[in-house]
Each structure stands twice: as structure tokens, then as C-alpha cells.
Amino acid sequence: MSERSHILIVDDEKNYLLVLQTLLEDAGYTVTAVNDPETALAFLGESEVDVLVTDMKMPKVSGREVLQRVKKSWPHIPVLIMTAFGSIESAVEVMKSGAFDYITKPFSNDELLLSVHNAAELSRAHRQYRLLQEAMEDRYxxxxxxxxxxxxxxxxxxxxxxxxxxxxxxxxxxxxxxxxxxxxxxxxxxxxxxxxxxxxxxxxxxxxxxxxxxxxxxxxxxxxxxxxxxxxxxxxxxxxxxxxxxxxxxxxxxxxxxxxxxxxxxxxxxxxxxxxxxxxxxxxxxxxxxxxxxxxxxxxxxxxxxxxxxxxxxPLRERREDISPLVAHFVEKVLAENNMPQKSFTPEALNYLTGYEWPGNIRQLENVVESCLVLGAGAVIGVDDLPPDIRDEEAQFKSAVDLLPVQLDLADTLEKIEAALIRRALVRAELVQVKTAEYLGISKSLLQYKLKKYGITGH
Ligand SMILES: Nc1ncnc2c1ncn2[C@@H]1O[C@H](COP(=O)(O)OP(=O)(O)OP(=O)(O)O)[C@@H](O)[C@H]1O
Ligand SMILES: [Mg+2]
The missing domain is CATH 3.40.50.300 (P-loop containing nucleotide triphosphate hydrolases)
Structure with missing residues (x-):
């Protein structure tokens, strides 16, 4: 047993309580023993208890009532009821209202230990299930x-x-x-x-x-x-x-x-x-x-x-503003999963990622981020560390042209492409005109002329 199960016992007979406590502690359990049902119920609200063992006949609050209240507030805690010999009928009733087991006094030590053991196992299984459930919720x-x-x-x-x-x-x-x-x-x-x-x-x-x-x-x-x-x-x-x-x-x-x-x-x-x-x-x-x-x-x-x-x-290319937070998310995830030291993309590399078409969408982005982090030698991932198809403007150009129908009006199409490229360069240059012109390989004045011509406003 890797971790001790915690057993709570309630019985108004103090001597009995002591005997039970010793028996269960000797068997390797952590035991809390109380002689009053109200104290037991209050304790359940504060501590992690795996199994509750309660006497049936107690003054003020009966074992049956304890059972009902536990079922209502802590349905996953198995309740074991001890009844005096001769009250078989109420034992059946108690089982019907959801007790895990009942034992009639006087009982042998083995009988009690077996029943507590089974209840503790059930409780453990429940707890593992809940942990798994929480992990799933956290994950998905x-x-x-x-x-x-x-x-x-x-x-x-x-x-x-x-x-x-x-x-x-x-x-x-x-x-x-x-x-x-x-x-x-x-x-x-x-x-x-x-x-x-x-x-x-x-x-x-x-x-x-x-x-x-x-x-x-x-x-x-x-x-x-x-x-x-x-x-x-x-x-x-x-x-x-x-x-x-x-x-x-x-x-x-x-x-x-x-x-x-x-x-x-x-x-x-x-x-x-x-x-x-x-x-x-x-x-x-x-x-x-x-x-x-x-x-x-x-x-x-x-x-x-x-x-x-x-x-x-x-598709990701229609919501490019998600790319940067996604990259940050995947960087964090990959570094944590692989126990790697801090690494990050340069702003320029990030610009390339933001500008790429991502035909495989987020899955492809995730794979690219992972491979860059795993293969990149330094703490910083630059444009040169990106996979060729993301870096390679020529390939992007070809795949874009492949998508166009052949019977387009040439002049009109070229203007549209030009306008689209200027817009992209602007975004990539974070609206800085000098940088945009540099990306496009044209002078700043030519850029300004074209911005006016296509009605592009860059703030
Ligand atoms: N908005 C998002 N935030 C974080 N991760 C995402 C997001 N969208 C997708 N992913 C991740 O991208 C990968 C692909 O997502 P998913 O498998 O859900 O796509 P899919 O649309 O089902 O793809 P397919 O059609 O190929 O089955 C998964 O690892 C997923 O966790
Ligand atoms: Mg899928």
C-alpha cells in the first residue's frame, strides 16, 4: 500500500472505539476515532476520509441517519455499519439505503478487517478515477x-x-x-x-x-x-x-x-x-x-x-492574429514536455510564421514549432532555422500561382496580387513603411504611390 487509507470510526462506546482503533492501526490504517456522530460529520467536511465505520445504535443521531447524511454530501465514501446481533431486519434496510457493508457485533477481527479492506479499495479506485477525470478536464x-x-x-x-x-x-x-x-x-x-x-x-x-x-x-x-x-x-x-x-x-x-x-x-x-x-x-x-x-x-x-x-x-490563414498566441502556447508546451531550457522565436521569424499560408492549419503550426525547438541549437530561433517551405518565398509564390485559374485577366490579376502583397508586407513590417519598402525591394516613395493607388491606409 503506497499511501495509508484514512478510516473514521464513530461509536458511542469508548472501550469499543479503542479496541477498533488499535485493531485498524495495527493493520496499517490511519484512524480517527470519535464517539459522537455530529463530530464525525463535521470531521468529514474538513478532512479526506476514505472509509467511515459507524455504529448503528447511538443516542441522539442513529447510524442510519449518519449514513443518509454521508450519502447526500459525500456519496463516494463507503460506509460500513456495525449492528448489534439480532437486528437483522434493520441491517437489510441499511444495505438498501446504500451502506457498503454491515457487520453484526460481536464480530471476528478478520471479518472486520476484510470488510474495511474492501471498502478502502473501493475508495481508492474512486479517488484514482476522480484524479484521472480532473486530469482529463485539465487536458481537454x-x-x-x-x-x-x-x-x-x-x-x-x-x-x-x-x-x-x-x-x-x-x-x-x-x-x-x-x-x-x-x-x-x-x-x-x-x-x-x-x-x-x-x-x-x-x-x-x-x-x-x-x-x-x-x-x-x-x-x-x-x-x-x-x-x-x-x-x-x-x-x-x-x-x-x-x-x-x-x-x-x-x-x-x-x-x-x-x-x-x-x-x-x-x-x-x-x-x-x-x-x-x-x-x-x-x-x-x-x-x-x-x-x-x-x-x-x-x-x-x-x-x-x-x-x-x-x-x-x-482556416488559420483567415485568423492570423491567433498565430502568435498559438506559437507561445506550443513553445511553452514543447519546452515543458521535453524539459528543455528557455527558447524563443525572433520577431522576424515570428513574422514569417504569421505570413505563411498554413495549408495544414494548427496541426502544421504545432509541428513546425516543435521541430524548430527540437532542432534549433541556440536559445533563439531565427528565420534561418525555419523549415525551407516557410522561408522559401519562391515556393510560396509557385503554390499560390498554381491555385489561380488560367483564364484570368492578366493586368487586373497582377494589380490584385500587387495590392495583396503590399498589404502583407505592411503587416509583416508592423506598418513601418521603410521596412515594408525594404521587404518589397522598392523605394519608399514608390511604396507611397502604390499605397495611394490601391487605397491602402497604413495608419
Ligand atoms: N485553438 C487551438 N488552441 C490550441 N491548440 C489547438 C487549437 N486548435 C487546434 N489545436 C491543436 O492542433 C492539433 C490539431 O487539432 P485537431 O486534431 O483538433 O484538428 P482537426 O480539425 O480534428 O483535424 P483533422 O481534420 O485533421 O482531424 C491538435 O494538437 C490540437 O490540440
Ligand atoms: Mg480530427
Missing amino acids: GIHKIIGRSRAVRDVLVMVDRAAPSRSTVLITGESGTGKELVARAIHYTSPRKDKPFISVNCMALNPGVLESELFGHEKGSFTGAVAMRRGRFEQADGGTLFLDELGELTPDLQVKLLRVLQERRFERVGGSEPVEVDIRVVAATNKDLMNLVEKGLFREDLFYRLNVVQIPLP
């Missing part, structure tokens, strides 16, 4: 969503408002924009947070397996189904089911999913008994579902079922 809570853009602030408000209800939430956004992060934040902010968060990636599994993965199967329903298996829907009962990459769902499964969302019940594969579940569905997709609906690839009725609350996550 709403405060893990970083950003100062309007978009992120809107997301935080929506998560907060949607969390308490059971409404289905649809999270949309390109790959790496934080859809799973938001889905977990919803779960861990919701009243369902103590129940499971079950994630299913609709793309990673092949359609045949997906059905039994979602709904489970009965024994013998297909070759290889040697035992009954509960699916993800059942595993998520009371909690949240996260359907990731929803756009990949086959038409057949779309129908089945629609039915579960409508009726909150389904049958296991090969079964005919309906299974009822209480789940909250959060779905995510990087596809434009409306577009899939128009093409007939996604059921319209299912789309509207899912699209009750929609949380759109814009």
Missing part, C-alpha cells in the same frame, strides 16, 4: 482552446452555450483547425463530463466493419462474431459520441444513423431487440456537407438532423 477543457481572433472567441461562446444541452453539434473546418479539440471541450464542459467521450473515425474503418463498430453485434451474427459485442453507441451511453470525418459515411449507414438520432435507439447487428441509449452526438467534417447534399452524396434529412448547432472553424 475549454481553456485549451487558444486564440484571440473573433472566430475563436465566437467558438468559446458557442462551446459554453451548447455544452449544457444535448443538442447535436456539427463542427466544420479544414484539416488541423481544431475540430477534435473543440469536440472534447464540449464534452468536458458538459454535465456528461464524468461519462465516456467515445470517438469514431468514419473514414478509418471500412464500411462493413463500421456498422458493427457503431452498433455492436450479437453473438453468431456473422462469421467471427464469437461473442456479443457492444458498439460505440452503447459505450458512449450517458456521455458523448464523437463522429469524426462524417462526410465519409456510406448511404446505408447514413440511414441507420438518422434513425438513431431520431429515436435514440437501434439494434445490434444480427439482433432484433432494440437498445436504448442516452447520448449526445458531436460530429465533425472537413467536407462541405451542403455541397455533398447537392451532389446527392449526403442525405439532406441527416444533414439537418446533425446541423442543429454548427461551429465553423475558419
Whole structure:
């Protein structure tokens, strides 16, 4: 036993109390012994107690009342009741009202020790579960969503408002924009947070397996189904089911999913008994579902079922003001995880990160920050330490040109590009004109002429 369990005993008979205390202390427990129930209840409010052992018959407050009050205020503390021989009936009653165990006096030492041991184990398991739960909340809570853009602030408000209800939430956004992060934040902010968060990636599994993965199967329903298996829907009962990459769902499964969302019940594969579940569905997709609906690839009725609350996550390049706080967040995280000494990006390197297009969004940013920190030799990470594709303006230029349709009006397009580049350079130069001109390789007067021409106001 790494840490001693703390046992609280209440009995109005002082001699008995002393015997019990000695017995339990000898067995390695930390013991607090009191002879008055009110003192015991007050003590529970102040200290961490693992198990309560109480006598049944005491003047003023009975063991049954102690039990009721403990169940109400500290439901996770197992209560062991000691009853006098002959009062079997009340013992049964006491078990019904939630006692962990009861022992009739006089009892053997072994009998008492076994019962206390079992109660202490249960308490320990509870405590570990709660610690794990707190760690999960800490890890996936709403405060893990970083950003100062309007978009992120809107997301935080929506998560907060949607969390308490059971409404289905649809999270949309390109790959790496934080859809799973938001889905977990919803779960861990919701009243369902103590129940499971079950994630299913609709793309990673092949359609045949997906059905039994979602709904489970009965024994013998297909070759290889040697035992009954509960699916993800059942595993998520009371909690949240996260359907990731929803756009990949086959038409057949779309129908089945629609039915579960409508009726909150389904049958296991090969079964005919309906299974009822209480789940909250959060779905995510990087596809434009409306577009899939128009093409007939996604059921319209299912789309509207899912699209009750929609949380759109814009790509990182449309909320560049989040880049700097995200970089700071990832730097701190990577340094802490790897026990590394302080390191930071130079303002110029940060400018490059801010200006980059980030096709892989936040996941890509996270990876770049990590690799720079791990590979960079010094305490400062400069432009030269950045990966070539972020540093390489030529590559950025090519990939941008690749995205343009060929039948554009040349003069008009060039002007648009020029104006866009000037704006970007301005932002990167923090609106300092001399620096902007330097970035663009033009004179300050030419820059000023162009600023006027395109109506760009840089304060
Ligand atoms: N606003 C944010 N603040 C902090 N970290 C974020 C934020 N958004 C995303 N991340 C981090 O970026 C990574 C990618 O996020 P996530 O896996 O949630 O994206 P996704 O949209 O589900 O991507 P995909 O479509 O590829 O599955 C994760 O490590 C996540 O913690
Ligand atoms: Mg994801």
C-alpha cells in the first residue's frame, strides 16, 4: 500500500472505539476515532476520509441517519455499519439505503478487517478515477482552446452555450483547425463530463466493419462474431459520441444513423431487440456537407438532423492574429514536455510564421514549432532555422500561382496580387513603411504611390 487509507470510526462506546482503533492501526490504517456522530460529520467536511465505520445504535443521531447524511454530501465514501446481533431486519434496510457493508457485533477481527479492506479499495479506485477525470478536464477543457481572433472567441461562446444541452453539434473546418479539440471541450464542459467521450473515425474503418463498430453485434451474427459485442453507441451511453470525418459515411449507414438520432435507439447487428441509449452526438467534417447534399452524396434529412448547432472553424490563414498566441502556447508546451531550457522565436521569424499560408492549419503550426525547438541549437530561433517551405518565398509564390485559374485577366490579376502583397508586407513590417519598402525591394516613395493607388491606409 503506497499511501495509508484514512478510516473514521464513530461509536458511542469508548472501550469499543479503542479496541477498533488499535485493531485498524495495527493493520496499517490511519484512524480517527470519535464517539459522537455530529463530530464525525463535521470531521468529514474538513478532512479526506476514505472509509467511515459507524455504529448503528447511538443516542441522539442513529447510524442510519449518519449514513443518509454521508450519502447526500459525500456519496463516494463507503460506509460500513456495525449492528448489534439480532437486528437483522434493520441491517437489510441499511444495505438498501446504500451502506457498503454491515457487520453484526460481536464480530471476528478478520471479518472486520476484510470488510474495511474492501471498502478502502473501493475508495481508492474512486479517488484514482476522480484524479484521472480532473486530469482529463485539465487536458481537454475549454481553456485549451487558444486564440484571440473573433472566430475563436465566437467558438468559446458557442462551446459554453451548447455544452449544457444535448443538442447535436456539427463542427466544420479544414484539416488541423481544431475540430477534435473543440469536440472534447464540449464534452468536458458538459454535465456528461464524468461519462465516456467515445470517438469514431468514419473514414478509418471500412464500411462493413463500421456498422458493427457503431452498433455492436450479437453473438453468431456473422462469421467471427464469437461473442456479443457492444458498439460505440452503447459505450458512449450517458456521455458523448464523437463522429469524426462524417462526410465519409456510406448511404446505408447514413440511414441507420438518422434513425438513431431520431429515436435514440437501434439494434445490434444480427439482433432484433432494440437498445436504448442516452447520448449526445458531436460530429465533425472537413467536407462541405451542403455541397455533398447537392451532389446527392449526403442525405439532406441527416444533414439537418446533425446541423442543429454548427461551429465553423475558419482556416488559420483567415485568423492570423491567433498565430502568435498559438506559437507561445506550443513553445511553452514543447519546452515543458521535453524539459528543455528557455527558447524563443525572433520577431522576424515570428513574422514569417504569421505570413505563411498554413495549408495544414494548427496541426502544421504545432509541428513546425516543435521541430524548430527540437532542432534549433541556440536559445533563439531565427528565420534561418525555419523549415525551407516557410522561408522559401519562391515556393510560396509557385503554390499560390498554381491555385489561380488560367483564364484570368492578366493586368487586373497582377494589380490584385500587387495590392495583396503590399498589404502583407505592411503587416509583416508592423506598418513601418521603410521596412515594408525594404521587404518589397522598392523605394519608399514608390511604396507611397502604390499605397495611394490601391487605397491602402497604413495608419
Ligand atoms: N485553438 C487551438 N488552441 C490550441 N491548440 C489547438 C487549437 N486548435 C487546434 N489545436 C491543436 O492542433 C492539433 C490539431 O487539432 P485537431 O486534431 O483538433 O484538428 P482537426 O480539425 O480534428 O483535424 P483533422 O481534420 O485533421 O482531424 C491538435 O494538437 C490540437 O490540440
Ligand atoms: Mg480530427
